Every structure is written in structure tokens, then in C-alpha cells.
Amino acid sequence: MSQLIQSTPRADGFRMPAEWEPHAGCWMLWPQRRDTWRYGAVPAQFAFVKAARAISRFERVTMGVNGDQFQNARAQLPPEARVVELSSNDAWARDCGATFVVNDRGDVRGIDWNFNAWGGLQKRMYYPWDKDDLVPAKMLEIEALDRYKAPLIMEGGSIHVDGQGTLLTTEQCLLHPNRNPNLSRAEIEQHLSDYLSVNHIIWLPRGVYEDETDGHVDNLCCFTRPGVVALTWTDDRSDPQYERSAEAHEMLMSARDAAGRSLEVHKIHQPDPMTMTKEEADGIDVVDSAFLRPEGERLAGSYINFYIANGGIILPQFGDRLDLDARRKLAELFPGREIVGISAREILLGGGNIHCITQQQPAGR
Amino acid sequence: MSQLIQSTPRADGFRMPAEWEPHAGCWMLWPQRRDTWRYGAVPAQFAFVKAARAISRFERVTMGVNGDQFQNARAQLPPEARVVELSSNDAWARDCGATFVVNDRGDVRGIDWNFNAWGGLQKRMYYPWDKDDLVPAKMLEIEALDRYKAPLIMEGGSIHVDGQGTLLTTEQCLLHPNRNPNLSRAEIEQHLSDYLSVNHIIWLPRGVYEDETDGHVDNLCCFTRPGVVALTWTDDRSDPQYERSAEAHEMLMSARDAAGRSLEVHKIHQPDPMTMTKEEADGIDVVDSAFLRPEGERLAGSYINFYIANGGIILPQFGDRLDLDARRKLAELFPGREIVGISAREILLGGGNIHCITQQQPAGR
Numbered sequence: 001m002s003q004l005i006q007s008t009p010r011a012d013g014f015r016m017p018a019e020w021e022p023h024a025g026c027w028m029l030w031p032q033r034r035d036t037w038r039y040g041a042v043p044a045q046f047a048f049v050k051a052a053r054a055i056s057r058f059e060r061v062t063m064g065v066n067g068d069q070f071q072n073a074r075a076q077l078p079p080e081a082r083v084v085e086l087s088s089n090d091a092w093a094r095d096c097g098a099t100f101v102v103n104d105r106g107d108v109r110g111i112d113w114n115f116n117a118w119g120g121l122q123k124r125m126y127y128p129w130d131k132d133d134l135v136p137a138k139m140l141e142i143e144a145l146d147r148y149k150a151p152l153i154m155e156g157g158s159i160h161v162d163g164q165g166t167l168l169t170t171e172q173c174l175l176h177p178n179r180n181p182n183l184s185r186a187e188i189e190q191h192l193s194d195y196l197s198v199n200h201i202i203w204l205p206r207g208v209y210e211d212e213t214d215g216h217v218d219n220l221c222c223f224t225r226p227g228v229v230a231l232t233w234t235d236d237r238s239d240p241q242y243e244r245s246a247e248a249h250e251m252l253m254s255a256r257d258a259a260g261r262s263l264e265v266h267k268i269h270q271p272d273p274m275t276m277t278k279e280e281a282d283g284i285d286v287v288d289s290a291f292l293r294p295e296g297e298r299l300a301g302s303y304i305n306f307y308i309a310n311g312g313i314i315l316p317q318f319g320d321r322l323d324l325d326a327r328r329k330l331a332e333l334f335p336g337r338e339i340v341g342i343s344a345r346e347i348l349l350g351g352g353n354i355h356c357i358t359q360q361q362p363a364g365r
Numbered sequence: 366m367s368q369l370i371q372s373t374p375r376a377d378g379f380r381m382p383a384e385w386e387p388h389a390g391c392w393m394l395w396p397q398r399r400d401t402w403r404y405g406a407v408p409a410q411f412a413f414v415k416a417a418r419a420i421s422r423f424e425r426v427t428m429g430v431n432g433d434q435f436q437n438a439r440a441q442l443p444p445e446a447r448v449v450e451l452s453s454n455d456a457w458a459r460d461c462g463a464t465f466v467v468n469d470r471g472d473v474r475g476i477d478w479n480f481n482a483w484g485g486l487q488k489r490m491y492y493p494w495d496k497d498d499l500v501p502a503k504m505l506e507i508e509a510l511d512r513y514k515a516p517l518i519m520e521g522g523s524i525h526v527d528g529q530g531t532l533l534t535t536e537q538c539l540l541h542p543n544r545n546p547n548l549s550r551a552e553i554e555q556h557l558s559d560y561l562s563v564n565h566i567i568w569l570p571r572g573v574y575e576d577e578t579d580g581h582v583d584n585l586c587c588f589t590r591p592g593v594v595a596l597t598w599t600d601d602r603s604d605p606q607y608e609r610s611a612e613a614h615e616m617l618m619s620a621r622d623a624a625g626r627s628l629e630v631h632k633i634h635q636p637d638p639m640t641m642t643k644e645e646a647d648g649i650d651v652v653d654s655a656f657l658r659p660e661g662e663r664l665a666g667s668y669i670n671f672y673i674a675n676g677g678i679i680l681p682q683f684g685d686r687l688d689l690d691a692r693r694k695l696a697e698l699f700p701g702r703e704i705v706g707i708s709a710r711e712i713l714l715g716g717g718n719i720h721c722i723t724q725q726q727p728a729g730r
């Protein structure tokens with residue numbers, strides 16, 4: 001029912017819509033692995049439930065869950081969420097899930113990128129990632145939507161689009177030799193153009209300091225509407241994040257989008273630097289095949305890693321003095337959307353945040 | 366999204382439609398277990414694919430599959446079938462799947478019966494059956510349909526309805542002490558009435574000889590339209606099936622349906638008796654926790670175990686001299702439906718047939 005299509009979205013008149021365009025719903029994956037999430041993933045499950053509950057106020061959430069956690073997830077999640085058996089190796093729907101595209105008639109299709117768990121065996125985030133790699137096909141089968149298989153190793157968190165032909169990404173991630181070592185920058189651009197129908201790519205140099213994704217743009221910078229971006233920022237010149245945000249800011253100020261517009265750039269000051277505590281690190285299983293998460297490790301906290309729902313913004317909060325500042329700025333940038341803050345440190349401990357654990361499915365006809 | 370409803374279908378105005386009423390589609394489960402299906406279940410998978418392909422000509426098939434067989438099932442099944450991860454202990458969608466009910470407004474809901482693998486630990490068909498028992502909830506989550514949990518251990522194959530208030534079943538199965546030993550006949554009737562909105566139950570004594578389900582009615586007798594039933598038959602008085610069919614025939618000839626009609630009874634002569642060959646039995650894994658399937662065992666072959674699709678009848682064929690006779694009779698009983706014969710010995714080796722591996726989902730609004 002989900003046919004594999006041999007052409008490209010561009011050739012068929014499909015484009016990736018911006019995240020603020022109307023959604024049919026939101027996909028998430030249930031956290032479970034004990035070497036990513038402390039204390040048997042129970043605190044992470046509570047955090048995912050809070051996020052799902054918040055998103056459910058605005059649109060339907062579908063939670064994919066491994067078979068052995070179906071009943072537990074169903075019991076914890078709000079009744080308006082849909083819970084489906086859909087196994088994965090971890091819980092990052094943004095990165096291993098399908099990216100959806102639409103055409104002018106309201107048809108929806110999905111892109112199934114190649115996935116190598118953020119850098120394959122060179123990176124060793126975890127091994128294997130065979131279930132993650134099947135997540136897009138399984139999502140599209142459930143929805144009976146047709147599928148494109150893209151010849152590019154990529155995660156959804158490494159791109160943002162304005163829905164009008166412009167794509168934001170980072171060189172650190174998309175040109176990293178642990179992703180597509182045999183593709184040139186021009187070839188990667190061609191694939192992004194063919195599969196997302198973008199005409200102009202803004203390459204920022206690096207992502208957030210110590211971001212274990214090799215600098216996904218979705219933790220650094222995003223569009224808030226065409227011609228407007230938000231950028232994580234710090235005023236502390238001694239923080240290693242400073243030069244990363246500063247160089248991105250400089251590039252954005254001189255950039256143009258696909259329509260030829262210069263960009264309005266809004267700085268969102270990051271939370272104060274956070275590190276993994278001993279109590280947090282001690283609760284994580286240590287296994288050879290997974291990334292080590294030791295005490296004292298800097299956490300890549302950023303307010304940019306929010307999710308845009310129909311009528312709402314689901315925003316990470318860290319119990320930080322800057323939480324309120326971020327809420328206020330986002331409220332200005334998204335007039336008409338309710339800002340819902342979620343305590344998100346637990347998600348951050350696993351290496352990502354609210355945008356990383358969600359994937360919007362655009363509304364069709 | 367699939368809400369658990371605390372009332373009953375009857376109280377809410379829902380009834381189980383007859384199988385010939387329009388379907389949204391058909392659910393199946395992918396065969397895999399090596400102690401049910403010979404040679405690693407590969408020949409059974411071929412047979413299920415043939416059935417799915419035949420049904421797909423008339424309506425959408427959704428195949429539920431364990432995660433480790435997702436790619437194999439997807440590769441084998443026709444593209445118009447939907448393949449979803451939905452784990453089960455074996456492959457009997459009729460028996461462990463949801464039973465659907467509808468109301469006059471076209472709303473569709475599902476009944477989640479209790480399931481104990483055809484008799485629990487007294488019977489030991491296989492153990493455990495925990496995944497089977499979750500199949501209805503998972504089906505209904507995918508479809509976002511609300512769910513009733515019925516306080517009755519029952520399989521879908523043990524009932525047939527005419528959609529107008531009459532239910533057919535067998536005493537051998539529904540009154541068997543390995544199902545609901547603490548419920549009286551009257552209490553079981555009350556549950557069937559409450560959950561399926563039937564007003565009149567026709568109890569046949571026994572099912573087909575050596576049927577390992579304890580005599581499911583769907584291998585013995587079914588409605589073909591209101592007031593008309595088809596019954597498996599043999600003219601051979603020395604066959605143990607003779608007295609079973611004869612006693613059922615006698616009861617049916619004197620029965621009335623919920624509308625007060627007497628029944629028109631059509632005999633469909635069974636195929637010649639078949640037994641498991643040595644080559645077949647040798648290919649089945651032997652494990653302590655599963656039913657033994659030895660050489661020489663009588664197979665409960667019957668032409669009654671067909672599936673009614675939108676516009677078609679998917680009919681078991683056994684390479685028997687009586688195959689054509691069954692095809693002709695069914696063609697007369699279902700004018701306007703195409704009769705599609707499927708070689709079904711491989712499914713029969715596992716203990717059931719085409720009706721046992723399918724479950725119709727009625728069309729909604």
C-alpha cells in the first residue's frame with residue numbers, strides 16, 4: 001500500500017513543507033534503551049509522556065513502541081495519543097523517521113533516508129541500528145503513503161526548510177566523512193534539491209558545542225517564518241559556544257534565502273552551561289556497543305530545539321534563569337501560537353531535545 | 366486514540382455485521398513459527414501470500430508481521446497490501462484479532478475478546494500467547510477505532526452471524542471447560558448478545574472431526590445470506606465426520622433464525638479425508654511447549670472455511686476431486702461474487718484455513 005517510487009519528489013512536484021504549515025499529526029518513538037536513558041529509561045518515559053501530552057493538545061500524536069513496551073506506553077500516554085507497535089533501536093523520530101513531502105493537490109509522500117546512527121561504526125553511538133533504519137518504511141505503511149528511498153545518509157535533525165525553497169544545514173554534519181564520504185558537496189546539494197525541492201542551501205559551519213550529532217542544525221538555528229531565523233546564542237565569550245554562534249550569526253546576516261530576501265536573525269540566549277551529574281551518569285547502563293555518557297560531560301542545551309505544533313510551540317525548559325526569556329522571545333516570534341514549556345533536562349541527557357524526538361506529518365487533502 | 370469503552374456494543378447501538386456486508390479491508394497475520402509451520406514456515410508464507418494476493422483484488426489487505434519478518438513479508442506481498450509491524454505468537458487473525466461492530470451511522474468499533482490459544486494450558490496448543498492477546502488492541506490503535514473489552518474467552522472462528530440478530534456456534538467449543546469454565550450457557554449467551562447484538566443463538570453440537578480448535582463453527586457451517594446456511598458434508602457413513610454433519614443438519618432443518626425464518630441448508634461435500642504425510646511432519650520443529658503434529662494425523666479439511674471479500678469468495682482447494690463441486694455450489698450461493706480458489710493444504714497443515722487466517726473490517730462512513 002506504500003509503494004516505493006523510483007523518481008524524486010522534485011520530478012513529481014512534491015516539496016518539504018515548513019514545520020509551521022498544518023500537520024496531520026506528530027510521530028514519536030518510545031524511549032527504552034538503558035545505555036542511553038538512566039534508570040531503565042523510566043524518567044525519560046515520563047518526559048516523553050509530558051511532551052506527548054503537550055503536543056496532543058494541538059494535534060494527534062502517534063507513538064511507535066517496541067512490542068514489549070506496548071502496554072506500558074499505552075498505560076502512560078494520554079488516551080488521545082495513538083500507540084502503535086513500531087520497533088526502533090532508540091527514540092529519535094526526527095532523525096530516523098520519514099521526512100514528509102506534499103504537492104499542490106494535497107498528496108503526501110515520505111522520504112526514507114539512509115540512516116547510520118549519526119556516523120556509523122566510526123562514531124559508535126550505538127550498534128546495531130537496523131530497526132531505526134526501517135522506521136520510515138513502517139510509518140509509511142501504517143499511513144498507506146508512498147515512499148521515496150533517498151541515496152543519502154542523513155537525519156531529519158540536520159536540516160530545516162522554510163517551505164519556499166530554502167534549506168538550512170551545517171557543514172559539520174552534512175559534510176562529515178562519517179556520513180557520505182563518497183559524495184561531494186555539490187552531489188549532496190543535488191540530492192537535497194531533488195528530494196526536498198529546495199533551490200538554495202545556507203550552509204552554517206558548525207552546530208552546538210559538544211552536540212553528539214556532529215552539529216545538527218535543529219539544535220542551533222531554525223526558521224520561524226520565511227525570511228526569519230532564530231539562533232542559539234551566548235554573550236559569554238569564554239564559552240566555546242560563543243564562536244560557533246558568532247560565526248553562524250555572521251553568515252546568516254549576509255545570507256539570502258531562495259526568494260532573494262536577507263534574513264532577520266533573532267538570538268535566543270542559551271541556558272547556562274550544564275553538565276551530567278554523577279547521580280545521572282550512574283543510572284546509565286555501560287555497554288561496549290554504545291556511546292559513553294560520563295559524569296561531568298557538557299550537555300548541548302539549547303532553546304532552539306522546540307517543536308512547532310498546530311497552534312502551539314513545545315519548548316524545552318531547563319529550570320534555568322533564561323527559561324522565561326526564551327519563552328517570551330518565542331511568543332513574539334510565533335504570534336497566535338501558545339508557548340508550552342516542558343522540563344526537558346531528561347531528554348537532553350539522552351543527547352537531544354523536543355525537536356529531536358518528534359516528526360511532523362503534514363496535513364493532506 | 367483507541368479509547369477503551371466501558372459499556373457494551375448493544376447498549377451503544379452497535380452490532381456485528383455479516384461477513385458479506387461491505388468491508389474496509391481484511392486483516393491477516395504473517396506465519397512464522399517453526400513448530401506450527403513446516404520448513405521454517407516458508408511454504409506457509411507462500412500460501413498466505415497467495416491468499417493475500419487473491420483478497421487484494423477485492424479489498425485492502427493489512428498484514429501484521431513480527432518485526433524480524435517485516436522486510437521478508439514486504440518483499441513477498443503484493444504492493445497493494447499494507448504491511449504493518451504487529452507481533453503475534455502465530456498467524457490466526459480470525460481467532461486472536463478484533464471482531465468489529467458498526468452502528469447505523471457508520472461508526473466502527475472493535476471487540477477485544479480474551480484469548481487463551483484455544484484452551485489454555487489444558488490444551489497446550491502453544492505457550493505463551495501474550496502477543497496474540499494484544500493483537501486486537503494494536504489493530505484498533507492503528508485504525509484509531511474505539512475498543513470494547515469483552516469478559517469472555519473466545520475466538521472469532523467460533524461464531525458466525527447473519528447481521529440480523531442470529532448467531533451460529535457450537536457447544537463443543539463455546540461450552541468447553543477449557544474456555545470459560547465459570548460461565549453458564551445462559552451467561553455466555555448474555556455476553557454474545559451484549560457484545561454482538563444478537564437475539565437468537567443456534568447451538569450446533571460439534572464441529573469438524575479432529576478440528577484442533579475444539580470444533581469452531583467456521584470450519585463446519587456458515588451463513589451465505591440471511592436464512593441460508595452452507596454445511597460441510599460427507600456421504601460416507603463410515604467417516605467419523607458423517608454423524609457430526611448429520612446431527613448439525615438435523616438441527617439446522619428444525620431451527621429458526623432471529624427473524625423467525627426456517628433455514629435453507631446447503632450441503633457442501635468435504636474433500637476426501639487427508640492425513641499429514643511423513644515429509645510434511647518431518648519439516649515441523651518439535652518443541653515441548655507446542656502441539657505435536659505427527660505423520661498420519663487426520664487434517665480437518667472443509668470447503669466451508671472460505672473468506673467473503675467485497676465481490677469475491679476466497680475458497681480453499683485441496684487438489685481434490687470435489688474441489689470443482691465446491692466451487693460450483695459456492696458460485697450458486699453467492700451470485701455476483703467471483704469464486705477464487707486457493708491451494709490451501711499448506712494452511713490446513715497448520716490447523717486452519719482461509720477463514721481462520723483472515724478478519725474482515727467493515728466499511729465505516
